[in-house]
Amino acid sequence: MMDDSEDSKRSKGCHGSPAADEVNDGGMVGGMIPLKKGPWTSAEDAILIDYVKKHGEGNWNAVQKHSGLFRCGKSCRLRWANHLRPDLKKGAFTPEEENCIVELHAMMGNKWARMAAELPGRTDNEIKNYWNTRIKRLQRASLPIYPPDVCLRLYKTIQDGQNMGTLQTGDTYDPELMQTDHFKIPEVEFKNLELSRGVPSYSLGLFDTSASSMLKQGVGSSYGNGLVFPTMHPAKRPRESQTIFTGLDGIVGRGLPVSVFDQLTDYPCGKIIEHSGLSSPYDPDLSTYDQPSWDVLPGSHAILNDNSSSASAPICVAMKLELPSLQYSESQQDSWGTPASPLPSLESVDTLIQSPPTKEMWSDGQSSRSSGLLDAVLYESRNLKNSKKCSGHPTSDVSVAFGEIHGSPLNPSETEWEVHADLKSPSGHSTSSLYSECTPVSGSSLDGRGENI
């Protein structure tokens, strides 16, 4: 893009590489020649391409030594990876790719490199830029980041996974067995994944690396509290731990930022999950989800800003934390093929802003980075699971989670819920039956946030 722009614009010496700084005395080659910064010229590109052809990728710091290119190794690597690689796909994202990115982000958060791995020919930088632009646009319009269908699909996927995991409760972790016999989670080849399927292939793939790791660990396994993914490269664990889960029984995004949860709960989609659950992920009639009358979730933003009463402040925070939007617009609704509904009133917006978790829920050093919807959904799943353990009331949360609104949308407090979904879990339990086993009275077992449901 700016390859042919002249170097004169910016050439302050490379600080991109700490190594270069340290070794080269602040961006100087051998302390003498300043490393170039700024846009790459086509000549530089040619040099770099030539170098890679001859020597292959890697050893980027040697590029400068052997090619006379006055760029730090990092800069070379970036240039090659983002622009010069022959397998790069140029041009705008296709709608399929865009959908894929949204769903991937819902699953894994800001893991651009991982997302890029799912999109052949695309770079993490591209995806990141696309996402940031999208976020900005949606937030400016106060639109939700994740389309409802993404939320639902994700939740369904998680739910299925969790049901499978339930079978493993108490099992000892055996990587091979888990891999091949028990869960039948394939070694998913993510490349060229099919898009726009009911449950995207990468969902399984993601499970293989994150959620499935939990499954593999098995509930109550020795890994349960270790926050360690046996299948993950150790090097990645610390970073991944930002979105790590405490094992199936404790399915919760360890680093799940409040903001993401906010989105899940504030955003009608979150409500979908909370309230309608699996009634039908593909239910075309999502209009009920758009009711501006979702129950009030009081005092929830205390974590975010220590001031649950300020409705606008969280929005500002959200800009950073990908906190989402508060309502649908007609256009957005339409674009997602769901019925439009009136925008919530400002009061409703205020209400929706508030929701989320108590401090103890996110107390263990959550990251400010987005972890995606997956974490949030997992969290919800955990809550549901916990409630299952705790109680056996035949109504309430279960109905809430998997029910259908029967009450007046204008009076959420009196809304009645009724189980009507009967999706079969892999374990043979229907979701309704599974969750009807655990039916704490609203607020009784959800870590003190039952009133949120």
Place this chain on the structure above:
DNA sequence: AACACTGACAACCGCCTATGC
């Protein structure tokens, strides 16, 4: 025509981990 705004893009920065010595 001038200006502001926005989106797209490229590149840099800082932090982190892996690896080799």
Place this chain on the structure above:
DNA sequence: CGCATAGGCGGTTGTCAGTGT
């Protein structure tokens, strides 16, 4: 085991082009 270096990743910033007023 500690240190230095290389490389990867995510966040941020800067630039440019297009568009609307």
